[in-house]
Amino acid sequence: MLEQNLAALPIILPLIAAPIIIILGRSSLAWAFATFVSGLACLVAWELLASVLSNGVLSYAVGGWSAPWGIELRIDAANAFVLLVVASVSTLVLIYSKQSIEKEIDPSRHTLFYTAHLLCLAGLSGILITGDAFNLFVFLEISSLATYTLVSLASDRRCLTAAFRYLVMGTIGATFILIGVGMLYMKTGTLNMLDLAQRIHLYDSSRTINTGLAFIMVGVSIKLALFPLHMWLPPAYTHAPSAVSAFLASTATKVAVYVMIRFIFTIFGADHVFNEMSMGAILMVLAVVAVFKGSYMAAVQSNVKSVLAHSSVAQIGYMILGVSLFSAAGLMAGLIHIFNHALMKGALFMAVGAVFYRMGSVDIKAFRGLGKQMPFTMAAFTIAGLSIIGVPLTVGFVSKWYLVVAALEQNHWIIAALVLAGSLLAVVYIGRILEAAYFNEPEEGQKTVKEVSWLMLAPMWILVLANIYFGVDTSLTTDAAQRASEMLFQNSQEINALMESLHGTEVSVAQEVSP
Amino acid sequence: MNFIFDYYNYWIVVFLMMAGFYIVISAGNLVKKVVGLSIFQTSVFMLYISMGKVSGGTAPIVAEGVTQYSNPLPHVLILTAIVVGVATTAVGLSLIVRIKRAYGTVEENEFEDKDDAI
Numbered sequence: 001m002l003e004q005n006l007a008a009l010p011i012i013l014p015l016i017a018a019p020i021i022i023i024l025g026r027s028s029l030a031w032a033f034a035t036f037v038s039g040l041a042c043l044v045a046w047e048l049l050a051s052v053l054s055n056g057v058l059s060y061a062v063g064g065w066s067a068p069w070g071i072e073l074r075i076d077a078a079n080a081f082v083l084l085v086v087a088s089v090s091t092l093v094l095i096y097s098k099q100s101i102e103k104e105i106d107p108s109r110h111t112l113f114y115t116a117h118l119l120c121l122a123g124l125s126g127i128l129i130t131g132d133a134f135n136l137f138v139f140l141e142i143s144s145l146a147t148y149t150l151v152s153l154a155s156d157r158r159c160l161t162a163a164f165r166y167l168v169m170g171t172i173g174a175t176f177i178l179i180g181v182g183m184l185y186m187k188t189g190t191l192n193m194l195d196l197a198q199r200i201h202l203y204d205s206s207r208t209i210n211t212g213l214a215f216i217m218v219g220v221s222i223k224l225a226l227f228p229l230h231m232w233l234p235p236a237y238t239h240a241p242s243a244v245s246a247f248l249a250s251t252a253t254k255v256a257v258y259v260m261i262r263f264i265f266t267i268f269g270a271d272h273v274f275n276e277m278s279m280g281a282i283l284m285v286l287a288v289v290a291v292f293k294g295s296y297m298a299a300v301q302s303n304v305k306s307v308l309a310h311s312s313v314a315q316i317g318y319m320i321l322g323v324s325l326f327s328a329a330g331l332m333a334g335l336i337h338i339f340n341h342a343l344m345k346g347a348l349f350m351a352v353g354a355v356f357y358r359m360g361s362v363d364i365k366a367f368r369g370l371g372k373q374m375p376f377t378m379a380a381f382t383i384a385g386l387s388i389i390g391v392p393l394t395v396g397f398v399s400k401w402y403l404v405v406a407a408l409e410q411n412h413w414i415i416a417a418l419v420l421a422g423s424l425l426a427v428v429y430i431g432r433i434l435e436a437a438y439f440n441e442p443e444e445g446q447k448t449v450k451e452v453s454w455l456m457l458a459p460m461w462i463l464v465l466a467n468i469y470f471g472v473d474t475s476l477t478t479d480a481a482q483r484a485s486e487m488l489f490q491n492s493q494e495i496n497a498l499m500e501s502l503h504g505t506e507v508s509v510a511q512e513v514s515p
Numbered sequence: 516m517n518f519i520f521d522y523y524n525y526w527i528v529v530f531l532m533m534a535g536f537y538i539v540i541s542a543g544n545l546v547k548k549v550v551g552l553s554i555f556q557t558s559v560f561m562l563y564i565s566m567g568k569v570s571g572g573t574a575p576i577v578a579e580g581v582t583q584y585s586n587p588l589p590h591v592l593i594l595t596a597i598v599v600g601v602a603t604t605a606v607g608l609s610l611i612v613r614i615k616r617a618y619g620t621v622e623e624n625e626f627e628d629k630d631d632a633i
Contacts, residue, residue, distance in 0.1 A: 134592055141599045148606055157617035161626060164610045168539060171552055171603050178559050178596060185589070186566050 006051075007060035007073045009044045010083060010125035011139075013037055014118040021118065027110040028098070034114040035094040038121060042087040045125075049080040053483065059131070067131065068192035074131030078484035081335065082258050083128045085342050086251045090121045092346065092459040097243035099456050100353045103360070104241040105153050113153055117247065120146035124255050133181045133267070134191045136259065137174060140223070144170045147252060151240040162235035169222055169232040176219030183212030184267075197267050197495055213277060216263055224256035226283075226320055227290035230313045234297070237309035242353025245305060249312050249349055250342035257319050257338055261331070264323070265488040269495035274326045283324035288418055290317030295425035299432070304352050304362045307429050308345065311388060314422065315341045321415070322403055329406035331485040332478070336402055339477055340387075340395035343470065347384035347463035351377050354456050358449040367433055369442035374451050378437050380464045385430035387467045390423045394471040398478075524565035531558035545614065545621045549607040556600040563593040 005012075017037040021030045052058055052075055060073040075083075094117065105113055123143025130136050148170070152163035185191055187208045188199040203209050218229075225233040233253075237245045264273045274280035294314030301307045315337070322334030352362055354377045359366040371378045387394035400419060407416040442448075451457070470477050519526065531554055538551025567589035575587040611621055618626040 134595075138595055138599065141603070145602055145606055148610070152610055152613065157614075160610055160614045160617055164545060164607065164614065167603070167607050167610065168548060168552060171607075172536075172539065172555070174599075175556055175559055179562065182559065182563050182566065182589075191592075 005060070006044060006048060007058050007075055007129065008062070010041050010048070010087065010129060011073075011122050013041050013044070014122040014125070018115045018118040018122065021111055021115045025111060027107065030111045030114045031094070031098045034118055035091065037118060038087065038091040038094050041121065041125065042084070042091045045080070045084040045087040048075055049084050049480070052077055052080045053480070068190050068195040071135050072131035072192055072194075073129045074193070075129050076484075077480060077487050078261070078335070079128040079258065081480045081484055082254065082338060083125060085339050086121070086124050086128065086255065089250045089342050089346050090117070090247060092462060093117075093243055093247040093350075096246070096350055096353070096456055096459040099453065100243045100350075100357060101241055103357050104155060104243075104353075106155060109153055113150070113241075116146045116149045116153070117244075119143075120150060120247070120252075124251055127255050127259060131193050132191050133184065133193055133196060137178050137181060140174055140177065140259075143252065143255075144174060144223075147248060150244045150248070151236050153244070154239055154241045156239055158235070159239035159241075162232075162239045166232045166236045169229075173219045173222030173229075176215045176222070178219075180212040180214075180216030180219060183208050183215065187212075193262070193267055197269070197491070200268060201272075201495060210277065213263075213268055213273065217260070217279065220256055220260045220263065221286075224253050224260060224320075225313055225316055227286050227293055227313065227317065230290070230294075230316075233313060234306060234309040237312065238303060238306040242305070242349055242356055245309070246346050246349035246353065249308070250346040253312065253316055254319075254338045254342060257316065257323075257334070260320075261323060261334070261488065265331070266491045270326060270489070270492040271495070274324075280324050280326050283320055284415070287317040287319075287321035287324055288415070290314060291321070291418070291422040292425070295422055295429065298429040299425060301429075302364050304355075304364055304367065304433055305349070307364075307433065308348050308352065311426070311429060312345060314426075315345070315388070318399065318403060318419070318422075321419070322406065325406050325410060325412070325415075327406060327410060328485050328489050329402065329409055331488060332481045333399060333402035333406045335481040335484055336477055337399040339481070340399045340467075340470070343395055343463050343467050344384045344387040347380055347460055347467065348388070350456070350460040350463065351381035351384065354452045354460065357452055357456065359447075364433060364436050365443060366446075367436040368440040368446065369437070370449075371438035373442075373449050376451055376457050377460070380457075380460045381437070382434060383464050384467060385434060387471070389426045389430055392471075393468065395467050395477075396471075398471055398474050402478075524561065528558050528562045528565070531555075531561065543623045545611045545623065546608075549604060549611065552607065553600065553604055556596075556603070560593050560597060560600075563589040563596070 014037055021034055024030045024033060058075040061067060062071040062073060101110060101113055120143050123139045123146060126139030127136055130139060148163050148167045151166060152160055184196060187203050187206055188196055190196055190199060200209055222229045237249055264270055291314045294310050294317060298307045298310035301310060319334045319337045322330045322337060356362050387396035390396040390400040404416045404419055535551045535555030535558060539548050539555060542548050542551060567586040569583060569585045572583040572585040573581055575584040615621050620626055
């Protein structure tokens with residue numbers, strides 16, 4: 001029974017638990033229950049990944065209605081991998097949040113925080129494992145609405161305007177996706193992703209399909225905060241409670257990147273998107289600009305959370321750059337960076353939240369002399385910061401390495417050089433904070449503080465140690481990412497083969513073509 | 516002229532969509548922004564609903580003597596999207612209530628000035 005319905009559990013568990021938390025009422029009880037449920041979801045995700053890696057794709061018909069009529073949950077190497085990232089980060093953030101939200105969220109809203117967090121987790125898991133394009137939109141909105149609420153929970157009033165701006169942008173993005181899916185449905189009469197993929201190529205040069213593609217790509221780009229549609233992200237992550245920033249920065253945008261990969265490779269077919277619609281060139285330029293604009297903005301901020309938020313825009317640039325290279329190696333680099341960035345950004349936001357817990361401020365001035373006063377927090381910040389820069393023995397190095405290799409494979413020397421130059425900018429923005437923490441004396445009159453308790457340090461350090469562990473032993477991440485990217489490319493090639501048989505024309509093999 | 520009349524449902528959709536989008540971008544008042552957002556979403560509902568129409572088909576209720584029905588699926592889909600739209604509007608409006616309490620205004624340019632003063 002449980003075995004059969006395993007695929008639905010990552011959605012069902014948090015969705016059922018969320019209203020129960022409101023009934024529980026007491027904050028500490030709600031915390032324990034939410035953490036327990038999220039931990040269960042994490043175990044299920046682990047089980048699913050193991051099962052997918054050994055037995056192949058898992059398909060589940062919701063309510064017993066088989067695809068393509070009913071909604072299909074479809075778990076393969078790509079989404080099981082991202083699902084595990086989302087569920088683990090959620091669990092760690094929940095452990096961390098117990099103390100962190102004491103200072104940042106009004107006590108009467110603590111249970112609501114846990115409810116919204118689990119709803120967001122349910123939505124994100126739903127986006128990942130659904131095999132139905134319309135269902136994806138519904139889960140996208142579930143997670144987004146929970147996200148707006150989470151952002152608006154902070155006690156600083158600026159979070160309200162940030163959340164409102166996020167709501168407007170997010171709704172426009174989701175509605176664009178809805179329009180795009182509607183256009184696909186008009187032409188093909190189906191919503192199941194695999195069914196769509198097979199039928200789309202009957203109408204290959206149809207203007208409706210291509211307009212739908214454009215709407216979906218713009219909508220998803222808003223959701224994943226690709227330059228120049230990223231304006232909602234920095235204020236939202238800056239003013240949200242630290243626990244929320246840590247969770248969103250390491251999951252929400254990553255899931256949107258996954259949605260983009262899914263639409264490009266599984267539904268439309270990479271060859272069509274990159275060669276005929278030349279999306280690759282557009283994405284590549286935007287990604288490179290995102291890297292530099294994001295890193296530059298990060299270097300001039302004085303609010304450390306704002307530094308990290310702008311740095312997120314840059315890191316999303318790296319992921320999209322990997323995707324836009326249009327090769328199995330590039331896609332793999334993008335997927336690895338999804339995992340790695342979750343580890344580093346989660347740890348960084350947690351460290352900043354710990355500083356806020358003690359200092360009551362996240363301005364760079366508040367960091368002066370903290371290297372001595374909060375040694376464990378600042379050590380965590382340092383290691384995760386080095387990982388963002390891409391220093392060897394950290395996960396950041398692994399992502400940059402695969403990205404540069406993928407770029408060189410296609411003789412994109414300039415892209416490779418730009419990736420490395422982007423890392424130099426990361427040295428600047430992380431270096432400024434480290435300089436304040438270790439080499440500046442505290443300002444006169446600044447209070448001396450103690451280290452935070454283990455409840456905040458433990459999840460932070462688990463992420464930091466994961467940063468080092470997966471930086472040294474890359475077999476698990478690269479294996480999973482490689483399997484996923486091979487599978488996605490195979491999807492694309494199957495679509496190509498289908499087109500070939502339909503049109504009787506020669507379509508070159510995707511991997512050999514450079515964009 | 517046929518180009519306009521044959522596709523009149525799409526013209527309505529495009530008009531509503533652009534009108535809503537323009538309001539969202541241009542309005543400084545947050546309530547107006549939410550109104551624009553709702554109009555924008557409504558246009559997409561129209562798009563879905565009108566695409567379910569089959570020429571000569573009736574309402575999709577089984578009845579004697581009827582062989583051709585309209586496609587009910589887009590209507591059902593849009594029922595879900597309407598619920599999502601209502602929820603979005605509700606969250607947006609409740610945010611506006613809290614913004615009004617915190618800033619004393621719902622005009623975008625005014626509360627931006629107030630934050631700079633801090």
